Amino acid sequence: MLSYNFNWSIIWTAPYGQWMLEGLWVTIRLGLICWFIALALGIIIGTFRVTPFRPLRVFGAVYTEIFRDIPLLVQLFFWYFAAPSILPKSIEMWLYRGLPNSEFWIVVVGLSIYTSSRIAEHIRAGMQSISQDQYHAALSTGFTHFQTYRYIIIPYAVRIMMPPLTAECLTVFKNTALAMTVGVLETTFMSQQIEAYTFQGIEATTAASLIYMGISLSVVLIMGFVERRLAVPGLITRAGGR
Amino acid sequence: MDGYDWQVIPNNLQFLMHGLFTTFQLALVAISGGLLLGILVGMARLSSIRIIYYPATAFVNVMRSLPLILVIFWFYFLVPLMAGRPMGDFFSACVAFVVFEAAYFAEIVRAGIQSISTGQMQAAYSTGFNYRDTMRYIIIPQALRNMVPSLLTQAVVVFQDTSLAYVIGLKEFLRSASIVDAREMRSVELYAFVGAVYFLICFAMSKFSKKLEAKRGHA
Amino acid sequence: MIEMKNVSKWYGDFRVLDNISETIERGQVVVICGPSGSGKSTVLKCLNGLEKFQQGDILVDGVSLKDPSTDLIKLRQKMGMVFQRFELYPHLKVIDNITIAPVKVMKVPVKDAVKRAMKLLERVGIPEQADKYPGNLSGGQQQRVAIARALAMDPEIMLFDEPTSALDPEMIKEVLEVMIALAKSGMTMAVVTHEMGFAREVADEIIFMDEGRIIERGTDQTFFENPKTERAKDFLNKILF
Numbered sequence: 001m002l003s004y005n006f007n008w009s010i011i012w013t014a015p016y017g018q019w020m021l022e023g024l025w026v027t028i029r030l031g032l033i034c035w036f037i038a039l040a041l042g043i044i045i046g047t048f049r050v051t052p053f054r055p056l057r058v059f060g061a062v063y064t065e066i067f068r069d070i071p072l073l074v075q076l077f078f079w080y081f082a083a084p085s086i087l088p089k090s091i092e093m094w095l096y097r098g099l100p101n102s103e104f105w106i107v108v109v110g111l112s113i114y115t116s117s118r119i120a121e122h123i124r125a126g127m128q129s130i131s132q133d134q135y136h137a138a139l140s141t142g143f144t145h146f147q148t149y150r151y152i153i154i155p156y157a158v159r160i161m162m163p164p165l166t167a168e169c170l171t172v173f174k175n176t177a178l179a180m181t182v183g184v185l186e187t188t189f190m191s192q193q194i195e196a197y198t199f200q201g202i203e204a205t206t207a208a209s210l211i212y213m214g215i216s217l218s219v220v221l222i223m224g225f226v227e228r229r230l231a232v233p234g235l236i237t238r239a240g241g242r
Numbered sequence: 243m244d245g246y247d248w249q250v251i252p253n254n255l256q257f258l259m260h261g262l263f264t265t266f267q268l269a270l271v272a273i274s275g276g277l278l279l280g281i282l283v284g285m286a287r288l289s290s291i292r293i294i295y296y297p298a299t300a301f302v303n304v305m306r307s308l309p310l311i312l313v314i315f316w317f318y319f320l321v322p323l324m325a326g327r328p329m330g331d332f333f334s335a336c337v338a339f340v341v342f343e344a345a346y347f348a349e350i351v352r353a354g355i356q357s358i359s360t361g362q363m364q365a366a367y368s369t370g371f372n373y374r375d376t377m378r379y380i381i382i383p384q385a386l387r388n389m390v391p392s393l394l395t396q397a398v399v400v401f402q403d404t405s406l407a408y409v410i411g412l413k414e415f416l417r418s419a420s421i422v423d424a425r426e427m428r429s430v431e432l433y434a435f436v437g438a439v440y441f442l443i444c445f446a447m448s449k450f451s452k453k454l455e456a457k458r459g460h461a
Numbered sequence: 462m463i464e465m466k467n468v469s470k471w472y473g474d475f476r477v478l479d480n481i482s483e484t485i486e487r488g489q490v491v492v493i494c495g496p497s498g499s500g501k502s503t504v505l506k507c508l509n510g511l512e513k514f515q516q517g518d519i520l521v522d523g524v525s526l527k528d529p530s531t532d533l534i535k536l537r538q539k540m541g542m543v544f545q546r547f548e549l550y551p552h553l554k555v556i557d558n559i560t561i562a563p564v565k566v567m568k569v570p571v572k573d574a575v576k577r578a579m580k581l582l583e584r585v586g587i588p589e590q591a592d593k594y595p596g597n598l599s600g601g602q603q604q605r606v607a608i609a610r611a612l613a614m615d616p617e618i619m620l621f622d623e624p625t626s627a628l629d630p631e632m633i634k635e636v637l638e639v640m641i642a643l644a645k646s647g648m649t650m651a652v653v654t655h656e657m658g659f660a661r662e663v664a665d666e667i668i669f670m671d672e673g674r675i676i677e678r679g680t681d682q683t684f685f686e687n688p689k690t691e692r693a694k695d696f697l698n699k700i701l702f
Contacts, residue, residue: 004323069444070437071402074416078437081429170307177309181409188312201319208312209304216307364511365548365607369562369614370538379561383552 011207023190031173038115046123067117079110080182107179126161166223250428261418269401275340280347287352305345314338335407354389394451462487468517479673490650492660495670501653509540541611545623547603549595556591581609601632621652
């Protein structure tokens with residue numbers, strides 16, 4: 001064994017403890033912002049993919065395919081290093097100099113778009129799993145198409161999609177860790193910063209791990225609560241309970 | 243920015259391709275190692291022996307709640323410590339990926355085995371098969387067939403995940419591109435190239451997987 | 462040959478089986494009927510150890526199922542079972558479905574197993590399907606293969622769990638005919654079914670169960686013409702439309 005001196009107290013000693021808390025706060029903000037943007041975008045794109053209007057369907061399919069087949073890190077690098085130089089010079093300058101925390105917002109763009117493509121897939125699958133007969137049943141009682149969507153299809157689809165959406169929410173928070181590569185001061189970045197200062201890599205990484213486990217647990221609990229509130233008896237059996 | 247210089251790619255092609263090769267190597271180790279370990283863990287998750295079930299379940303739950311980047315850092319510190327000497331970033335990355343992806347493969351294996359109806363097990367038992375033979379001849383062959391689409395999807399995910407080895411400096415495809423970028427300042431061309439290559443490979447793999455699934459549906 | 466003594470099984474407060482006692486002699490055909498959830502399938506699955514029970518005992522040729530030293534696997538080789546959903550192995554051809562247990566469990570040489578399997582397929586009327594996969598067969602054909610598969614182990618007793626309940630109406634007859642022929646050849650059978658025509662034809666004893674208990678017993682004459690209990694009368698009224 002290489003010699004290693006454990007020193008667990010660095011986790012809570014100032015300033016390191018404070019760094020971790022700041023990192024945690026950034027992680028939570030980043031995760032929540034990206035999640036809600038991705039949800040909105042994903043619902044739109046997902047709905048595009050099931051409309052009878054062909055150009056929208058194609059757009060949705062291309063969008064989903066592109067952002068799913070390229071690794072997230074590559075996408076972030078593109079947004080951070082490459083994309084600004086495509087924009088007009090003035091915007092590029094504002095991004096790098098004028099906007100405070102520009103790396104945070106660039107990651108928001110990249111991570112939201114990536115996550116939205118995955119959510120769009122779940123939305124599409126959920127909508128398509130609803131049988132034709134449900135539509136017909138609703139229409140046959142005199143509903144318009146819009147009413148059918150609003151009162152029958154969408155409420156049903158949302159409940160079916162809760163498990164995959166929960167998984168996606170977990171994934172978003174885990175993916176915020178990638179922001180460290182472009183200098184966002186989130187949890188993982190902070191843990192490695194502490195390591196750089198103190199050489200106590202194991203302690204720092206353990207602290208970060210505990211934080212992520214805590215976040216995952218919270219997400220599962222909250223989403224579980226939402227799912228129970230929405231649940232309809234006998235509709236879906238939640239697989240595994242995780 | 244004035245004009246794009248796409249020549250930067252052919253100029254550095256050998257270096258970039260070497261990075262891509264490293265990516266493939268890492269992915270191969272990660273997929274095969276992760277699958278093997280994943281099969282063991284997946285079956286452990288189905289065991290009724292508590293000393294086997296609980297550690298396996300804890301392992302899967304912990305791994306699935308952590309970002310891969312963090313796990314990579316973990317093993318980057320841990321591996322030299324346990325081995326007693328520096329082992330190189332490729333080796334540490336391999337260990338990290340095998341352990342991490344095993345948790346995901348384990349869930350696919352577990353779901354695959356559970357998807358075989360209990361009726362099949364009862365039918366086998368009723369003809370005098372014991373547990374081992376039932377698993378071997380009846381349950382696992384069927385489960386493997388069912389799992390193939392999910393396993394292929396996960397393989398594509400692993401392939402994309404290898405880009406995260408960037409953070410420990412491993413010269414895989416993305417890191418190679420960023421090294422060239424630091425020298426040549428041609429971010430748009432380089433990262434577009436990386437994106438395009440990944441896209442072609444992953445798109446082809448997912449189309450292939452869909453084709454396989456369609457063929458199976460006819461059987 | 463099989464003796465059930467005060468067998469009871471429960472989940473928490475719910476009694477699946479309540480004090481079941483019954484004897485099945487060699488060569489007898491016993492039909493078990495009753496409403497859904499009455500425990501009929503559970504009784505059957507207790508007989509070959511697929512389900513466990515908390516109280517009472519089952520003796521198969523004197524061997525107690527409760528005895529921990531009993532080799533359940535060996536026991537199951539003597540008992541064949543046919544399931545409601547056929548449960549053929551979808552990844553194996555028909556002929557392999559039938560031969561796999563004799564070859565792997567009883568170590569019968571493959572050639573002999575195949576010969577025997579073909580004879581069994583002739584006996585159930587579908588030798589030409591040997592090389593097909595279960596997915597290509599109709600329900601009635603699949604169930605007949607399932608019967609052949611169970612017979613391949615040369616059992617002393619055959620257990621049938623609602624063998625025709627999952628079949629389209631036109632296919633019920635072909636399966637019942639095979640079962641009737643089997644009964645007439647002297648096989649000991651315990652059959653959970655609603656097919657009263659079958660019961661009338663070959664049953665030596667009919668057991669009516671409800672809520673985990675045996676409510677009434679009779680021969681085909683006494684049970685159908687003169688049910689003694691209200692519950693049995695009610696049930697017969699409902700199913701004999």
